[in-house]
Amino acid sequence: MTRVKICGLMTDQDVKACVQAGVHMVGFVVDYPTSVPWNLTVEEARKLIQNVPPFVSTCVVTGGSVDKILGVVEKTRPNVVQLHYKEKLSEVSEIADQLQKDGIKTIKALRIDKDGNCDFEIKDPTQAVEALSNTGISALLVDTYTESMPGGTGVLVNLSTFQMIQKQSSLPVIMAGGLKPTNIKGLIGEVHPYAVDVLTGVEEKPGQKNVDKIFQFVSSCRDA
Template identity: 30%
Template sequence: MTQVKICGIKTIKDAKVAIDAGARYIGLNFEEKSPRYLTVQDAAHLSAFIVSEGAIPVGVFTHHDAEKIISIAKACSLNTVQLHGENSRLANKNLPSDLKRIYIVEFDELGNINNIDQESFKKLDKERDYLLFDSTTPGTGQEAKLNKKNMLSDFRYFIAGGLNIDNIQAKIHEYQPYGVDVASGVESIRGIKSQTLIKQFTYLAQALGECYVANN
């Protein structure tokens, strides 16, 4: 079954709806400029609830260095971190081995992968970590121009970038990912989740995902 990650959850009520619908991963955003930003205190409370419901909280980091990522992960009891921004991806090489990574790989408008820091990338473990293929402007709802020829398929991977209830099944059919990641595609307005869209998106993703033995 295709795994679903709902990113930018800010309330227990929305987390409960997502988990009950079948989402396995819940993204907690630590980017201060994002409308989905959570304080460490609020994220710790939400993370505890997510774990109690049997799902996986994921800390989403952008400009944060390794020391900050480790500090927040410890405060929020996070075992999985999403390295979304350039600085946080560079921090990968200094993170402890017990933290699972979801490492963002950006595709440009031509379907080419943006420059990857090889030293940081080589620290990934394909048995532990995941890739997430996205556009160069993540979190905006812009559709990612993914190119299957450029995908690093040795890793389990998520896809993101402009996913919504209208295109999710076609995207899963085309890329057959381990998981899908959505934020703006399940929002009524930017930063505010629609519980109806969360339910519809998760149902559609998993209904088609059952048809595949994906790359997991």
Template identity: 45%
Template sequence: MTRIKICGLTNEQDVHLCASAGADALGFVVEYPVEVPWNLNRETARRLMARMPPFVTSVAVVGDDPDQVLGIAETVKPNVVQLHGREPFAVTAEMIRGLKSLGIGVIKALRFSTDSGELDYDLADPIEACHALAEAGADAIVADSFTRSRPAGTGKRFDWKVARFLGDKTPIPLILAGGLTAENVGRAIVEVNPYGVDVISGVEGRDHKKDPDKVRAFVQAVKSTRCRAGD
């Protein structure tokens, strides 16, 4: 069954909308080091996570500075932290150890350029990166796209063949992100067979608030695809 994460939650209305629509996890961008429309301070993120219903996973999306990341985790207390910055592998491994000591799961994003297709990481080989992260204790990988102007939430996809190859080779679950919408997520699931899918701009209006019709259509598209796959 393909899990669904909806990211970039900024208000209680959207938390209720996405949870009631059937999302398995909700993502909150917390004090991210690059300016993005979804950024929250840690107190707001903690308040919104407290409004989440049982059995929905809370994910704090953070990046770069180890002390800041651990401070956010200690304050917000999410189920999972998603490291989505440019932290090199040695720093990533340090943060994984610290977060695991707090009982918090860890997802690491591997970001692929929409222009060149290259991985933006100091371990340039994606397979090597996945295996190293697995050995360091990461629980899952997010394969996402990035552009020169935006590190995530680009609304653009990268090569799904790369994602499928990565998913087949990585020893830990692969979550697919980047340019997903209700219109293409079914095909993405068939082509990539990811553990989960992660969406942000694909379920929003122009104001970066979640669009109820887009949210419900996305969740339904994922559920109908995974049901067909199980027949």
């Protein structure tokens, strides 16, 4: 089964629903540099993470300077950190190296705009993938990028770009952007991502998940 991450969790109730549905990883947006509906404080995230059972992985999604990110991680202690902002290649390397010493893995999001360019210092996706593969990160996440929203856009990633990144990458590639219970089975069948990451596609409204959609999404992933 393709691994499933559900992101943007804000309540114990939604975390429990994800666990019951069989989600592999739960994600928490913490101290994000710009205003997004799912932002938690370090204290809020720590309390939620402490209640996640041991066989479900936890992921903090954040961004900013190296010191700031390492500070967030020190206080929340997730299994994985997802860098989802404008971190430079050198910063990604430093963060991955520091976190690896504590047994924490790093995912770097490659956010692709409508023209097929990365919101990253290396604009070409294939060149960005090649460079990031040598930083010590554990996986790449491919997401869509719009000026209005850095993540949780609800816009489906370009599949040919995703497949190009898959082909180029020596690391596992995670699909995000525009995923929902009604399209995920077909997408998995077409591009076979290592994992899928859903946020708005299983929401009732920003910050509040829909339990039925969570179960439907996981069930569709299993069926695929």
